[in-house]
Amino acid sequence: MDGDAHPRGTGRRGGRTRPSPPRNLFTVSPVGLFLLDPRLRLIRFNPAGEGMQGSSVDEAVGKRPTEAWPGFPAETVERVMEQVLTTGEPVIGVEKYMRPPGDPDHDHVYSANVFRLQDDEGRILGIADATIDVTDRHLAQERLKVLAEVDRLVRLPWTRRNAER
Structure with a gap:
């Protein structure tokens, strides 16, 4: 077995053992999870994300959000992602307003938390x-x-009446 592959989902590097994320993280999370490469092309997203955007992973993988979801105002989100890629500083609570395909008659508000992904050597993996x-x-x-x-x-009229007495 090589130095990075270990049984039971643990990784070992530099003498430390770390648990790996569970394989089903993308399938069980109620939060929309989106992974993008450093050129902001979609790599993967989960079923909760599919419901928000109305497209399958197969349709969107390899595209930027503005290409994958043309009806969604993704330009703002892409600008935030580019900022996070450049600075490394996460951005918490970016609000997105849209009508998801599953509920096209009602406005929805989504809150996004965007952060940069890096490996142990500091190489940028994406967003x-x-x-x-x-x-x-x-x-x-x-x-x-x-x-x-x-x-x-x-209260305004009530306050005025009492002031006049």
Whole structure:
């Protein structure tokens, strides 16, 4: 067995043993996971990502997001990915607004966390994008803003009346 291959999903390098990620990480995660190479071409994404974008891995692999999903405003996401590739600094909470193919009549809000992937020697392997649907949270925040405004408007006349007494 060579120096990098070890049984039971562990890797050994420099005398340290590390567990490898489970093989089913892409199939069980409820989070959309997207892996891209350094030229921002899609390498792989999971079923949750397929549901968000409405295309299969086979249709999208090898393409940039702007090519794979022309109806999706991917230019902004690609700019963020290029920034992360250049700086190495992760970007957390990039909001994407779209109507997914599975629910074309409703707007959805997704929050993406983008980070650079490197090997142990610091070579850039690409980008990872972990995306979750935050539509419910976004709608709740919008409702709270409306309620706060209603509360302010209701209190305003009451406050004026009390000030005049």
